[in-house]
Amino acid sequence: MAIEVKVPVLGESITEATLGEWLKQPGDAVAADEPIASLETDKVALEVPAPEAGVMGAHQVAVGDTVEVGAIIATIEAGSGAASAAKSAPAPAPAKAETRSEAKAGEPDASITLSPSVRRLVLEHGVDPSQISGTGKDGRLTKADVEQYVKSGAQSSQQAPLAEKGTAKGAQTPPETSSTGNRNEERVRMTRLRQTVARRLKEAQDTAALLTTFNDVDMTAVIETRSKYKDLFAKKHGVKLGFMGFFVKAACMALKDVPSVNAQIDGDEIVYHDYADISVAVSAPNGLVVPVIRNAEAMNFADVENTIGDFGKRAKDGSLTMADMQGGTFTISNGGVFGSLMSTPIINPPQSAVLGLHRIEDRAVVVDGEIVIRPMMYMALSYDHRLIDGREAVTFLVRIKEAIEDPARLLIDL
Structure with a gap:
């Protein structure tokens, strides 16, 4: 039987919040009281704990959605995450030349949980988040961790390997593209805070x-x-x-x-x-x-x-x-x-x-x-x-x- 995960009481006079980040994905094993989502209120970020141990079910709301106290945001299914994931996991697809590892240099590994602000910073500086030690709760990366890593110059040693990902042996490295014409923009929703x-x-x-x-x-x-x-x-x-x-x-x-x-x-x-x-x-x-x-x-x-x-x-x-x-x-x-x-x-x-x-x-x-x-x-x-x-x-x-x-x-x- 699925257990409903509801938005907890947020504090005096606070009736709603914004879903800032999912910390667990469907199929992940979760322990009782383990944080599964982060909510942003007018003043602070709060974590939503799992009411019981089991397997993370479907997300009912998306990141950025506004949720009220008592609203159902997800479910916890009975069972173990490993077993459930093994049953539902599809057979591995044949290897292709165009894999995710050959995507944009410096693109974060999807298996690493990053908040939207940290993900933007990682992409901006082209660093590998797996090489950075996180000081946040449960070892998660914070903006300060990435900024300190960039400031230390540690990312310089990883840029060459990242740039060479997916390049066949002996093949010529594509010439660098001039940044003169790049005028990228990004529209990001303001956090509730x-x-x-x-x-x-x-x-x-x-x-x-x-x-x-x-x-x-x-x-x-x-x-x-x-x-x-x-x-x-x-x-x-x-x-x-x-x-x-x-x-x-x-x-x-x-x-x-x-x-x-x-x-x-x-x-x-x-x-x-x-x-x-x-x-x-x-x-x-x-x-x-x-x-x-x-x-x-x-x-x-x-x-x-x-x-x-x-x-x-x-x-x-x-x-x-x-x-x-x-x-x-x-x-x-x-x-x-x-x-x-x-x-x-x-x-x-x-x-x-x-x-x-x-x-x-x-x-x-x-x-x-x-x-x-x-x-x-x-x-x-x-x-x-x-x-x-x-x-x-x-x-x-x-x-x-x-x-x-x-x-x-x-x-x-x-």
């Missing part, structure tokens, strides 16, 4: 009176502090001491001094929070996500760094939950890890402000009347001017600057 991000960012621009204020900060003291204590910190707490911990704690202190930055507009009322739930932008294979560090004001540096590290790992393997993403009273986004010098971040409604961090670079600055070289970083605070005045925004950035340039302030709450 990207659609939601686009809609919310546009809503923020249409609704809030956005303004951005800048300041810069000398990172010398933080860099020296990290260098002095990083080994002891890692030994005691089992986690690296990063820059984000300093900025999260500095932000909590500044939010206490300037509470409007931690508030939000609800109709004709202002809601002030006496706690700091800090949303931190984390890079995931399908884009940036913003999980929330709850009650960050009550955490120490180790708690903050452990929480951020856990978010990073779970974002990479796709195990962040809806609960991880909900809420948040203030956001910190670190574009500096990608090399950004300066930006004007957009707030994440209903929050009223976002702090943008950027890359650290040596610059000439004047200190005590002398020109010196210091590691400097630009900070940007984008905020809703309906709620936060310019004076408050500047004061908030100055509080951050003071705490980062003199980390002792974080210990004595100044």
Whole structure:
């Protein structure tokens, strides 16, 4: 008897999702609770587990289809995958010169499960996915894996063999075709996450009176502090001491001094929070996500760094939950890890402000009347001017600057 696979409950107020990827094909053996499909919601990607062990039946929906909670997307048949596949497998066809192995150079092996975004990247760079070690869940490839492989130059050693596939011994290699006339286009449906991000960012621009204020900060003291204590910190707490911990704690202190930055507009009322739930932008294979560090004001540096590290790992393997993403009273986004010098971040409604961090670079600055070289970083605070005045925004950035340039302030709450 076939067991129906239904779309599980996705979270509060989430009623539908998009089928992002089939992880099991008809005839594949599946174990109980083994992921068989990936769903994309407005915020995260979720995996659908098999309700029972058996053989993957027919897919009821296609990749890209929108499905509602409780909808049947597939069936699980009784039996073992190997036996079923052996019975249904057709006799091997005679070998032909035009086989799949002789198709386009660099075309991914169909037996390897790739998400649409990873498949596009593999085709774009002409790499062999079987040569790349996957770091995603169950060893699956992520975009970061492919990008790192390409960056390392490892694919250069495989390009020649791939180009020679299907070429008879002694036959001349066809001349390279000029790329001058190639004007290929690809139309790809936006993921549900990207659609939601686009809609919310546009809503923020249409609704809030956005303004951005800048300041810069000398990172010398933080860099020296990290260098002095990083080994002891890692030994005691089992986690690296990063820059984000300093900025999260500095932000909590500044939010206490300037509470409007931690508030939000609800109709004709202002809601002030006496706690700091800090949303931190984390890079995931399908884009940036913003999980929330709850009650960050009550955490120490180790708690903050452990929480951020856990978010990073779970974002990479796709195990962040809806609960991880909900809420948040203030956001910190670190574009500096990608090399950004300066930006004007957009707030994440209903929050009223976002702090943008950027890359650290040596610059000439004047200190005590002398020109010196210091590691400097630009900070940007984008905020809703309906709620936060310019004076408050500047004061908030100055509080951050003071705490980062003199980390002792974080210990004595100044």
